[in-house]
Amino acid sequence: xxxxxxxxxxxxxxxxxxxxxxxxxxxxxxxxxxxxxxxxxxxxxxxxxxxxxxxxxxxxxxxxxxxxxxxxxxxxxxxxxxxxxxxxxxxxxxxxxxxxxxxxxxxxxxxxxxxxxxxxxxxxxxxxxxxxxxxxxxxxxxxxxxxxxxxxxxxxxxxxxxxxxxxxxxxxxxxxxxxxxxxxxxxxxxxxxx
Numbered sequence: 001x002x003x004x005x006x007x008x009x010x011x012x013x014x015x016x017x018x019x020x021x022x023x024x025x026x027x028x029x030x031x032x033x034x035x036x037x038x039x040x041x042x043x044x045x046x047x048x049x050x051x052x053x054x055x056x057x058x059x060x061x062x063x064x065x066x067x068x069x070x071x072x073x074x075x076x077x078x079x080x081x082x083x084x085x086x087x088x089x090x091x092x093x094x095x096x097x098x099x100x101x102x103x104x105x106x107x108x109x110x111x112x113x114x115x116x117x118x119x120x121x122x123x124x125x126x127x128x129x130x131x132x133x134x135x136x137x138x139x140x141x142x143x144x145x146x147x148x149x150x151x152x153x154x155x156x157x158x159x160x161x162x163x164x165x166x167x168x169x170x171x172x173x174x175x176x177x178x179x180x181x182x183x184x185x186x187x188x189x190x191x192x193x194x
Contacts, residue, residue: 045057067115110150136194153169
C-alpha cells in the first residue's frame, strides 16, 4: 500500500484515539466534579488534579499520553517516513484538542503530545518533560510550563533528534495556538497556579 494511503489511515486512527477524553471518565470513576467545570475548563490532568489530587491526575496523564504513543508506534511499525509520523502524531493531538466524541471541545494536547514524542523522539521528549517539571515546580503554573516546553521543542529536537524536527515544529504551533488565552492571562499576570 502507498505511504500516502497508510498515512491517511493511520492518521484517522490517531485522530479517533485522540478523541477519547479520559479526564471526564476518570472523574466519574472517582466521583469527582467534571473537569470541564473547573479552572480553565480543560478536560486534562491539571483540572483533574484540582478536582481530586495527584492519583487521578496521574492516571489521566498516562492514558492521554498512551493515546498519543500508540498511533506513532503503529506508524513506526509501518515504517512511515518522519514527516508521515509527524502527521500521525499531530492527528492524535488534534483529536484531543477537537474530539469527535465530545462536540469538538477538548483539551490542550500536552499529554497526548508527550506520548507521541516519547514514541518518536524519547531523548528530546524527556528533556522537555524535565523542563516542564522544573518550570511547574518553580512557578506552579501549568500553562507556563507547557508553553515553555513546547517552545523549546524544535530547538532541542534540532540538536538531539533532527528527524523529529517536523513533529516538534508543528506541535509547537498547535500547542501555542491552543494556549492563546493562557498566554494573554500570563501576560496580564492573571493565570491561576495549580
